[in-house]
Amino acid sequence: MASLVFYLSATVLLAQSTVAFNCSKQPIYVDIHKRAVHDSPVFQYGSFIGLGTPAQNQSLWPSLAQNHTSFASKDYCKNNTTLKDCNKSTGGFFNNEDSTSFVEIQNFQTLDQAQDKLSGFFGQDTLRLYTHYFETDGASQTLLVNSTIEVADEGSIIPGRVGMGSSSTVLRDLAARDMIAGKTYSLYIGQGFDRAGGSVNGSNVFGGYDSGRFTGVPHKYPMNIANVNPMSVRIKDIVISSSNDNANVSLFDNTVFTDMKSRPADFEAQITTEQFPISFPYQITKNFMDRLGAEQDNTWGDNSLKLKNAFNGTLSIVLEDGFTITLPSEVLMNASNITPIQSRDEKSIDPFYLGAAFLGQVYLMADYETNNFFLAPAVQKNNMVMPQTFCPKSTPLAYVRPQQSSWQKQGLIGAVVGGVIGGLGIIAASCCIWITWMRRKDERRLKRELKKNSQMKMEQMDIEEAPTFDPPPTSMNAAKAMFWRKNKPGMTF
Structure with missing residues (x-):
């Protein structure tokens, strides 16, 4: 009886863990690199995210401290004088008056009250998470409607940020609406911004991770x-x-x-x-x-x-x-x-x-x-993007490249395959040459035979005897003449 209760309890716990997280959900990949942003004169480095209807595209810096996703208002730099090159470093500007889907929330209590260095107002609007694997390809979008956002009027830090703190509203909304497996997130910050001075871009993965971006066991x-x-x-x-x-x-x-x-x-x-x-x-x-x-x-x-x-x-x-x-x-x-x-x-x-x-x-x-x-060692230059679902309570697995034998590593298989292919090519070419030669040989032989036959025919015509006819009748025998004409009407003279 005790064992039956144990198995029933284990089954219930397993069912609960299975129901709690839908690990069949694909993650949402959002790349990080420089791009044109709304109302800014320069390209800015950050996460490719848009806001509002119609979309006002932004370039947002990931924040592991903030919980709200924040945007600079159109007047942010007019009210703020502490940030260097403010109009070139906010990640873009958002004009809530131009968005038909924006709704302001009065008296909202921020989740970042203890560490918030921005002041402004809160509202709900449509976040547009753009998936953009390669710069030469077009982007698709995931719409997160009625998401809580902060519009900063002034502050002492750069406002354009994706809030990825422990109470992240983006992760909360995505998970609650069954758009990702759970509140999981992965980040490679990259080095393509001015302070780092590099050229490698980064990425966010909501509800997942990029298995090709790290090596080893995390x-x-x-x-x-x-x-x-x-x-x-x-x-x-x-x-x-x-x-x-x-x-x-x-x-x-x-x-x-x-x-x-x-x-x-x-x-x-x-x-x-x-x-x-x-x-x-x-x-x-x-x-x-x-x-x-x-x-x-x-x-x-x-x-x-x-x-x-x-x-x-x-x-x-x-x-x-x-x-x-x-x-x-x-x-x-x-x-x-x-x-x-x-x-x-x-x-x-x-x-x-x-x-x-x-x-x-x-x-x-x-x-x-x-x-x-x-944490795991990052792959600095990742030529392939391989997003995987990050199911809660699991350990991410790095992509393992196929094992190569010593022949493969030293290029011997390539040499052998190249030799075989080259040999087959030579054989095929030789066959083509032989077939062409045989066809021409047959053509020459046929011409010779035709010429020979023609000559033989001419020789036969040269020795062929002329046909003989009966001579015409004489006037002395009229009866015979009449008989001759009657029996041979086709002969006329």
Whole structure:
């Protein structure tokens, strides 16, 4: 009886988990790259999303902190003077008066009250999520009608953002309307924006992930919902590697940096898209400056450190579980010697951050149904887009390329196949030549036979005897003459 109850309970739980998430739903892929946006004079880097009826296309930056998707109002730059090049960096502008589907919501309580740096008004309108796999192809759209959005009149941050925080309204609406499998999301931020200085584009996948964008088995971490940026990891080591002398130096090593009495403890860092540089504890930052001769700089307005001399090396961040993320030399130092490491005041109590420079090297996959997320090494240049459903409570699987034998790897199969095909080609060509030659030979023989027959016919005509006729009758025998004419009417003379 007990075993029967156990099996019944297991069946009910399995049925509940199956009903809860419709994992047959295909994900919604939205690419990230530069494009023309509404009422802006320049192309801007961001997620390809439109708003309103008719559509006012925008280029929105993914935010792991904000929960609302926000847009700059048409008057945002008139009311805001703190943002540099405001009219070129908002991701576009939205005029709610031009949208026939916009409805304002009075007295709406924002989900971002604790960290919101924007002020404006809220409403509902149609979000247009554009799926655009290749720049040369046209885009299809997924319509999310009556979605809650924020229209910013002023603020201290860039307003054009896709809210992908733990209470994301976009994920909530998509999942509640059975448009995706669940509240899951994946992000590759890319490097095609000015601060990163690269050319690789990024992508969002709502309800799924791009299996070709990462490699290996993803590393799983719990979210810390108490943080503004809920996805946090613990860092246990940071290693600088030089290509000149192959030396590896840990910024945690108190035998190298003797002003530290002991090795520093692990520390927690929040993964964020709100800034580009990486923020380390003061002592670790100081060690970095001492090792590479870095100094304070604010060229980009984010307090990134600048190296006095060029450095051809890498910086590796080692997480608590051993997962290591390496910033290559072109990321660790740009053409102006500016690094992605942020300066830090000794008395600062701000959180430590792993910004967009970090996200340019990893693929992030978030399961907000279980409050877990995954990190894996990103495939920088992905020639194929392969969106897969990210069912809640599951682990994403990277695309595994077919195994190649040693012959395939060395190109021997190609050589053999090429040789066989080439040999068959030679045989086919030889057959064609032989057939053509035989046909011409037959034609020549036929001509000879016809000529020979013709000659033989002429010879026969030359020796053929002329026919003989009876001579005409003489006048002396009239009776015979009459008889001759009567019997041979066809002969006349």
